[in-house]
Amino acid sequence: MVKETFKYAATPEDAETATAAWGDIQTCREVYNHALTQEYRPRPDSNKPSYTEMQNKLTGPTGWKEQWPEWKDVYSKCLQMAIRRIKQSETVLESLQDQGYDVGRMKWKPPREFRSIVYNQSGFDVDHNTDRTDHAIVNFSKIGDFHLTYHRPLPDDGDITQVILKKEKTGDWTVSIVVEYEPGYPEKPAVEDIDPADTVGIDLGITKFIHDSDGRSFESLDEQRDRDRIDRRHRALSRKDRGSNNWEQARQQLAQAYDRVQNRREDYREKLAHEYTTRYDAVFLEDLDVKAMTEDDGNSRTIAAMSWRQTIQAFKRHGKKNGCHVIEVPPEGTTKRCSQCGCETEKPLWVREHSCPSCGFEADRDYNAALEIKRLGVEKIGVETTMQTVGQGMAESTTPAETALPGETEATADEVSPKRVVETGSPCLKEPPKAASRQG
């Protein structure tokens, strides 16, 4: 059984539905704040009330719902879920604390920080067999209907356990549907059956997004236009009167600009992960936690580390779906060591060429690293091979085939890179991904 969340853009049936939804979210917020400040926070750490204990205060002759009858207008389980959110907040705080942040205590939440209502197990009805394509309706008890842009179907025999209705900071509504289902994933090939030729080593880089041991490389996304847009909207926001309608509108537009760049990055990662995990039986990547600490370029390191982490997660997810092993190998020495003979040479970051003093192998630095990652990976899964068979025949072409030359990237629109991934990197791709044809 896996649990997966499917998130959709949503539109309320009418203005009253939107008002009702926001009203119910605010009631949940009141319940959360009340339980937090009146019940949970005053008690010492050794004697915190349980959720059941707090939930029980909602009902009964002297219960909160009798004191504040308008709380009865909200589907009762949603109020319980609001109380349960205290636990989630606490977990977040604890993890921040563990990372060394000075977090203080859980705070009363203003409307801006409490934007969703959770329907757990009941109180919702999902209808995805409407007459319209890419359309579904979710009915929320005591609120009404929301129409979903149903771009991705829910699993057929899944069990919907939770539905979350949220008004995003952008002002748009979203509905997240949590489904438990038995995934029909293909089996990964048995390790001993894997032909090293069907495996690939991937070097996650800073200057280039990815280099692989088959000589391909992919540029990072060109985000100049996104950054310009964000700057522009920051300036627009700073010119508005704080709290005014114009300010609120500018704030939403800024949030949308940030969303857009996040979405583009995610699309790109997903596409690469899909491409590699459908094409190979095993993909080898460097163990990120170690790698982030050993790279010597301080500033780009943190930024790169974040995107590496998300990239590796995407690869693992797609690997599961596509029956491909995604295996991490220790990154120590992958840039120094010669992939052909194992000889180590010191190489500062600015030396872009690998030239082996021992065996004479010459290659782009990152290409040599990708070959070395593949060698380590093949060794790790224990496939019979010798050091020399990996990457053999590639030694001739010492410069990896570039899929997007730097000059071209500058000259073309910002949608170029992902498109190229598909066109040049995926001759075996079965169907053109959507984003390849999407413009602007």
Ligand SMILES: [Zn+2]
């Ligand atoms: Zn060598």
